[in-house]
Amino acid sequence: MADTTTFKHRNLPRLLLQAREAVMAHNRPRLRQHGLSDQQWRVLRVLGEHGTVETGRVAREAFILGPSLTGVLARMERDGLVKRERDPADQRRTVVEATAKGRKMVDKLSHAVESHYQFMEKQLGKQKLEQLYALLDELIELEQPEVAHREPLLPRPANARAEASA
DSSP states (O other): OOOOOOOOOOHHHHHHHHHHHHHHHHHHHHHHHOOOHHHHHHHHHHHHSSEEEEESHHHHHTOOOOOHHHHHHHHHHHTTTTEEETTTTTEEEEEEEEHHHHHHHHHHHHHHHHHHHHHHHHOOOHHHHHHHHHHHHHHHTTTTTTTTTTTOOOOOOOOHHHHHHH
């Protein structure tokens, strides 16, 4: 019989992936109906939120490695969803923006995505969903390389969290 390791805590990365897949299971069919991959949707979402964006920022915010982003953007440009050009302020950089077709797709799909978020809010309650967002934000901040090796954070009072998010 093989030795096993007993873990005290649940497998957080697996749970986060499972939660992501559960949410995406509702949105992915709509993306596919419009011929979009998950990565293409993430790019369009970033562009929908920020307008014209430098490609490095798109990669960071959409969680797509640079070499993969190049191919994703090439396909999206071919399909008329985005337009790439040199940054007028710095010719070494490339910026990308959604075309009218891409913005229309963001608008159409954002309604379906928001509808699902409203469903989750109704099922979980607004307070729980906001708490989930806050906990995820806190976990992300905690695990940043410059934070990971500091002293443990003390829980912030509820009113401090509310002030920080205002």
